[in-house]
Amino acid sequence: MARQEFSNTVIEIIRAIPRGFVATYGGIAFMAGSPQAARQVARILHACSGKEQLPWHRVVNREGRISLKPMQGYEEQRMLLEDEGVTFDAKGRIDLDLYLWRGRVAGEPGDGTRDFSG
DNA sequence: CATATGACGATAT
DNA sequence: AATATCGCCATAT
Numbered sequence: 001m002a003r004q005e006f007s008n009t010v011i012e013i014i015r016a017i018p019r020g021f022v023a024t025y026g027g028i029a030f031m032a033g034s035p036q037a038a039r040q041v042a043r044i045l046h047a048c049s050g051k052e053q054l055p056w057h058r059v060v061n062r063e064g065r066i067s068l069k070p071m072q073g074y075e076e077q078r079m080l081l082e083d084e085g086v087t088f089d090a091k092g093r094i095d096l097d098l099y100l101w102r103g104r105v106a107g108e109p110g111d112g113t114r115d116f117s118g
Numbered sequence: 119c120a121t122a123t124g125a126c127g128a129t130a131t
Numbered sequence: 132a133a134t135a136t137c138g139c140c141a142t143a144t
Contacts, residue, residue: 006141025126029140034138038126040141045125059125067125077125 006032010044013103017058020084021101022094024062031103042067057081060102064094 009032017023025038034040041059051057057080061067067073078088080100 004141008142029126034141036127037141039139040126041124041127041142043124043142046123047129049125056125058120062127069125073125 006034006037006040007044009033010041011048011052011054014045014054014056014059017055017101018056020086020099022058022060022064022081022086022096022099023101024096025059025067026062027100028059050071064096064099065092086107096102 008030011024013028013031015056025041028041031037032041034047044084045054045056045059051071057077066074066077068077078092082088086094088094
């Protein structure tokens with residue numbers, strides 16, 4: 001399989017999401033260098049979440065909601081996140097101010113995460 | 119090159 | 132608020 005830079009970077013980023021945090025499709029696309037390619041992130045997950053060792057459950061949409069539909073992964077994703085300490089409000093939303101991973105922890109250099117700003 | 123897919127995101131109604 | 136529609140773009144065929 002040829003090395004597609006975008007997909008490869010996206011997979012790296014998803015693997016780097018710390019336990020107990022989430023990232024958005026668009027944010028991952030941005031970090032991977034294509035700010036408008038959120039849909040590709042979704043496609044990559046669809047294609048690879050079961051083959052690569054991806055913490056796919058840490059990826060949610062921009063509203064902090066799980067994009068998967070009930071009986072199509074929603075319950076499993078929510079359970080996995082709650083297992084990591086991520087909480088949902090009554091509307092099924094995650095508080096992104098608390099749980100959104102921005103590629104590094106502000107004021108905590110050297111926490112092991114990469115600088116995905118490029 | 120033409121189409122189809124995709125777990126998105128922003129905007130209009 | 133809930134849909135509907137459009138824009139965007141990497142991959143697959």
